Amino acid sequence: MATNNIYQYSILSALLNGICQTGTALKDTLAHGDHGLGTVPGLNGEVVIVDGRAYHFPPGEELRKVEMSDALPFVMITRFEPTFQKALPSLSMTSLPEALSPLLPSRQNCFLSIRLDGMFRLITFRVIAGQCRPREPLSELAKRQQIVSLENIEGTLFGFWSPAFSGGFSVAGFHLHFLSKDRTRGGHVTGFTGDVSLQVAVIDKYTVELPQSEEFNQEAIKGAREAELHDVEGG
Numbered sequence: 001m002a003t004n005n006i007y008q009y010s011i012l013s014a015l016l017n018g019i020c021q022t023g024t025a026l027k028d029t030l031a032h033g034d035h036g037l038g039t040v041p042g043l044n045g046e047v048v049i050v051d052g053r054a055y056h057f058p059p060g061e062e063l064r065k066v067e068m069s070d071a072l073p074f075v076m077i078t079r080f081e082p083t084f085q086k087a088l089p090s091l092s093m094t095s096l097p098e099a100l101s102p103l104l105p106s107r108q109n110c111f112l113s114i115r116l117d118g119m120f121r122l123i124t125f126r127v128i129a130g131q132c133r134p135r136e137p138l139s140e141l142a143k144r145q146q147i148v149s150l151e152n153i154e155g156t157l158f159g160f161w162s163p164a165f166s167g168g169f170s171v172a173g174f175h176l177h178f179l180s181k182d183r184t185r186g187g188h189v190t191g192f193t194g195d196v197s198l199q200v201a202v203i204d205k206y207t208v209e210l211p212q213s214e215e216f217n218q219e220a221i222k223g224a225r226e227a228e229l230h231d232v233e234g235g
């Protein structure tokens with residue numbers, strides 16, 4: 001299997017619109033790679049895939065391993081083969097773009113896969129709350145999200161840099177999920193500082209599979225920018 005491609009199932013705009021009842025099975029996803037991120041039906045928490053194993057962080061509950069038959073309504077996965085590595089004794093979310101130099105900005109219109117391993121002096125992550133009703137949009141769930149901060153914890157961050165033009169398909173910019181070394185804690189990262197090793201690969205092929213469900217085609221899904229504009233305008 002080719003390394004450093006991204007296989008993605010569904011699109012971010014579908015999640016923003018609360019389209020997340022069905023998905024692709026983990027076992028089919030793992031045919032496309034060994035490192036990735038995603039979510040579960042009903043947006044009931046988030047998923048990280050590290051070294052071929054998938055973990056789910058449900059809101060307010062213990063992290064659990066995702067079963068091979070479990071559905072993932074959104075997932076991005078790659079066979080990770082880092083081509084750029086660096087030890088960074090004092091890296092933070094804000095200094096990450098600089099640490100990725102020269103890949104950023106010289107490869108800013110490519111996707112990058114990013115893995116960080118080490119000791120995090122501080123890590124802040126969110127665990128999204130599940131939907132209370134079908135089609136409840138992500139913006140509503142975000143109001144009920146849980147924010148967790150942990151200090152001096154060993155672990156791994158994995159995720160992607162997605163170019164600005166890809167908003168609507170992916171989270172433009174950094175999208176990173178945390179997994180503690182003891183595999184008990186994790187979530188969608190909003191900030192960190194740590195002594196870490198950075199591993200990166202540039203992606204040269206980005207493949208998206210669109211859901212064939214009735215739910216996916218019920219209405220025209222707007223691009224993220226247009227949907228956000230609507231929110232701002234109160235539409």
Ligand SMILES: [Zn+2]
Binds near residue numbers: 037046175176177189
């Ligand atoms: Zn996330």
